[in-house]
Amino acid sequence: xxxxxxxxxxxxxxxxxxxxxxxxxxxxxxxxxxxxxxxxxxxxxxxxxxxxxxxxxxxxxxxxxxxxxxxxxxxxxxxxxxxxxxxxxxxxxxxxxxxxxxxxxxxxxxxxxxxxxxxxxxxxxxxxxxxxxxxxxxxxxxxxxxxxxxxxxxxxxxxxxxxxxxxxxxxxxxxxxxxxxxxxxxxxxxxxxxxxxxxxxxxxxxxxxxxxxxxxxxxxxxxxxxxxxxxxxxxxxxxxxxxxxxxxxxxxxxxxxxxxxxxxxxxxxxxxxxxxxxxxxxxxxxxxxxxxxxxxxxxxxxxxxxxxxxxxxxxxxxxxxxxxxxxxxxxxxxxxxxxxxxxxxxxxxxxxxxxxxxxxxxxxxxxxxxxxxxxxxxxxxxxxxxxxxxxxxxxxxxxxxxxxxxxxxxxxxxxxxxxxxxxxxxxxxxxxxxxxxxxxxxxxxxxxxxxxxxxxxxxxxxxxxxxxxxxxxxxxxxxxxxxxxxxxxxxxxxxx
Numbered sequence: 326x327x328x329x330x331x332x333x334x335x336x337x338x339x340x341x342x343x344x345x346x347x348x349x350x351x352x353x354x355x356x357x358x359x360x361x362x363x364x365x366x367x368x369x370x371x372x373x374x375x376x377x378x379x380x381x382x383x384x385x386x387x388x389x390x391x392x393x394x395x396x397x398x399x400x401x402x403x404x405x406x407x408x409x410x411x412x413x414x415x416x417x418x419x420x421x422x423x424x425x426x427x428x429x430x431x432x433x434x435x436x437x438x439x440x441x442x443x444x445x446x447x448x449x450x451x452x453x454x455x456x457x458x459x460x461x462x463x464x465x466x467x468x469x470x471x472x473x474x475x476x477x478x479x480x481x482x483x484x485x486x487x488x489x490x491x492x493x494x495x496x497x498x499x500x501x502x503x504x505x506x507x508x509x510x511x512x513x514x515x516x517x518x519x520x521x522x523x524x525x526x527x528x529x530x531x532x533x534x535x536x537x538x539x540x541x542x543x544x545x546x547x548x549x550x551x552x553x554x555x556x557x558x559x560x561x562x563x564x565x566x567x568x569x570x571x572x573x574x575x576x577x578x579x580x581x582x583x584x585x586x587x588x589x590x591x592x593x594x595x596x597x598x599x600x601x602x603x604x605x606x607x608x609x610x611x612x613x614x615x616x617x618x619x620x621x622x623x624x625x626x627x628x629x630x631x632x633x634x635x636x637x638x639x640x641x642x643x644x645x646x647x648x649x650x651x652x653x654x655x656x657x658x659x660x661x662x663x664x665x666x667x668x669x670x671x672x673x674x675x676x677x678x679x680x681x682x683x684x685x686x687x688x689x690x691x692x693x694x695x696x697x698x699x700x701x702x703x704x705x706x707x708x709x710x711x712x713x714x715x716x717x718x719x720x721x722x723x724x725x726x727x728x729x730x731x732x733x734x735x736x737x738x739x740x741x742x743x744x745x746x747x748x749x750x751x752x753x754x755x756x757x758x759x760x761x762x763x764x765x766x767x768x769x770x771x772x773x774x775x776x777x778x779x780x781x782x783x784x785x786x787x788x789x790x791x792x793x794x795x796x797x798x799x800x801x802x803x804x805x806x807x808x809x810x811x812x813x814x815x816x817x818x819x820x821x
Contacts, residue, residue: 365602367623369449381465395808405421408447560590569581605648607619611641617731619729619802684810689711691814705787728801
């Protein structure tokens, strides 16, 4: 077989291999690796909305979103826009979802990301007296060639050079009417086999390695930090909390404006990461524990959050803000808030301890692994949930867990946010890049997207160690039928 024919076969194989290498890669984003969608829970207007961001496998590519609310949702329109953080939002990358009263969803939306870098997702509720918006930050990093890819491309480039040299040598020999010396033929063939074998071996290893998924993060690359910062964590966060109005009155709407700044530089904080499906958990409790709210403020700008609520009684309220910075642990910040007005006498609810509690149409039996409950000693609290004598086994994950336990000492100085023990909820499986039920303003409320949600029940358990003896106020929260159920109780902790 002539050298020219050998060259034709090598050229065909080279074209096929290069086509395989040209398949689109995955997209990565700044932050810790994720194996599936990430959920951002924030307040938008009067509603708490969970936005699930589905990983995209390429850049440019689709940004698939799943919107879920609670049963208190009313008819309205939710507008969503995405844009790089250094550019203004435009209507060219916009979608609208028609919300249906009483239908929490899920609702499906598809936007697009055109490039890597820092992005913002805007959610605006348009059917409120004042348009209410919230921003979700995320960073997308386009894939860069790794060492193995460079070796593959280098091997194929060398193979191309050998192919070109063999073709030129064959043409010259044909023009001179001489045969190519056998050592040259063997050398060309041997080099071609070595480079082709190396390229295909590395390519095969890459093909069978687990493909990375997109990494979505609320933290921005501008505050990624130096290696020394990453090893020792971040400086503390300063929180400035301003109430509007400045002198809140019981029974009237109150807005809390929250500014987060870095304890070292004084700059706005924009490296918060998801902490159980939220950038910030805000818990508000009055002195006797009769008023309790677990909220997730809207992010308006880097380090700027806002939330509104109506305090029902005058007095002192404790505000606990729980956040987590990139490459750092949780930070809990406590503030107090004075609410004026006239006290409205009412029959205080009796807060019982262990035993049966009735909330909505559910019965919750609270038991402890041992009694009496002693400080400094781990204890397991079990909440057995039934309805009309039948176990409830369809408890839905909320904020990434089966349930949340919040405990506070009577003086308000000790506060704990404990998560249920057991397996984390399973993330939904991969979704087609263009499923028919992704919405762009039509078909709201369609729930035909494949669901792989893990349900819990009838038992939800928590392990906690009370640091000091005394009386503790407690609230256990879980989600059932798209409603957040709160179980208030009280425990007496004895000294060892």
